[in-house]
Amino acid sequence: MTALALEPMPRTSPLRRLSGVLYRHPHLLLLALLGPPILWLGVVYLGSLIALLLQSFFSIDEFSGVVNREFTLRTYGELAHPANLDIIGRTVMMAAAVTIAAAAIAFPIARYMALHATGRTKAVLYLLVMLPLWSSYLVRVYAWKLILAKEGIVTWVFDQLGLAWLLDGILAIPVIGGPSLSISYIGTFIVFVYIWLPFMILPIQAALERVPASLLEASADLGAKPRQTFRKVILPLAFPGVVAGSIFTFSLTLGDYIIPQIIGQSRIFIGQAVFIHQGTAGNIPLAAAFTVVPIVIMAIYLFGAKKLGAFDAL
């Protein structure tokens, strides 16, 4: 025996014994790692969601303003009031318009990033898409207020180009127009699209990134012109990404209460309605009922997307 002969490994250290136990019982390790976050999500998220749902089945005493903790559908009946349906309809229309516009703008960018850009260009594009997310959402919204204001740069540019009549014409459109871009639905729409655009670009880009170049070559090889390749190969394969992105833009627009508060008309969206009812009005049940609306709409939306096969590729 030489002096270098290996000592048997010490087996007594508690840490070592713990490693052994965890190795023999992998479920224990999984529980230790996933338990706390699941508990957190379960209690905080699901708990508050259930509390919210319960609240929406209570009602408020109109004279005293006290919440009556008895099961009733009266609050949902209130939701069907024309003024409230108006809020819901406006919000859903805005969310749909924002989603379609974001998809239309994001697709070419995502396609270029995924299928054409390489190396440094790709890195720069990533950076440009992500860059807005580094600064405060509020700051960006207020910046847009200045940009879209009557004295802002957009009006100025239209003036300089001699296109003031065009801007005035757009603002004169009933319903979506207004005194200036910053006080119109067009302005709200522009800012929504801008703010949520990265959430549409990134999923589409990720979906297209997984498309092998040989598929596009095969399509051209078999006689498809670029437009046909786009319609028959690129678009269907990017579809799950578009749906994923639209889930972001749609649900984020449904729930947002800051952008329409700062930019747009005085008529409110669902988010604002929730904010007002739970805060100033103290009508928690109605606020809760309003909150259930986006949840239901998203559930229907996801169900439809699943029917269309958007998640087949996951």
Add this chain to the structure above:
Amino acid sequence: MDIAVRFERVSRHFGEVRAVDDVSLEVRAGEFFAMLGPSGSGKTTCLRLIAGFERPSAGHIEIFGVQADRLPPFERDVNTVFQDYALFPHMNVIDNVCYGLMVRRVSRRERHGRGAEMLNLVRLEGLETRRPSQLSGGQRQRVALARALINQPKVLLLDEPLGALDLKLREEMQSELKTLQRSLGITFVFVTHDQGEALSMSDRVAVFNKGRIAQVDTPETIYARPATRFVADFVGHANIIEPASAQRLAGRAGTFALRPEKIRFAAGGAMPETGWAMTDGQVVAAQYHGSHTRYEIRLTDGLVLIAQRQNEAEPMAASADGRVRLAWRLDDMTPLGPDSEAPP
């Protein structure tokens, strides 16, 4: 004879890399043409140049007499079987096969008829509605083949189509492809790094090295008369006999290739005949390969020759200490030209 594909001093450079370097080549109509070479030798780039995925940096490409340098892939009568098959994952088998007809706006009924014929041809009946992900490697390969053939291309390009298959299936597909090519009469251009595949399937073989063609000829000539040291080495095994040894062993000037199976084991007392070279050596290693045995034999001057002998009934004539007398026809020594190196 018609020329299916003509390369006229074609180059394709990627930055500093000369992937294809001044290649001239003619593929005859109706032949099974293999492009053989190690990876990075330019064979796949040549195929992509014919398909139209790449454009030549210099030179001209003609496909059946039509200048094709600037033609996009969708305007060429050429179809490709891709190495990874490139089946559309969101379409079932029949839609994949009929894709080429669909983009040409052939009616649904007619294209499904033709698609069924094609599936018949590649023996995949009954799998019409499967997704590519539900198929085995061999089945995907057949779908890719049917899809490429449905447009009745003038030239079918195959990019290492058998690389991903296991040995048994590969051998089966080799003979099937060959039969298919004969019956359809379509020109096949086949890229492979497998010399056995190239030799057994093709009418002619182009051996690629460093972006250039080292030799184009029939498999028999490529094997028996390799033109350069690279070809001799890459296609099969070869003993390379350097000028000094060639002078001593055969009284000839130059570098020669000698295939291991051309070396005979002569009887101990045999004397050299005219037209034969003869030398003594010592067996230093023997590898048993079932049908044959491969011997490493060190000659008296230190040169090591590889000799191969069929395992026949009669035992080999070797003395107990492993000394052997070797003999070969002088004609079997193939003079080798210099390998063409890309200019610096």
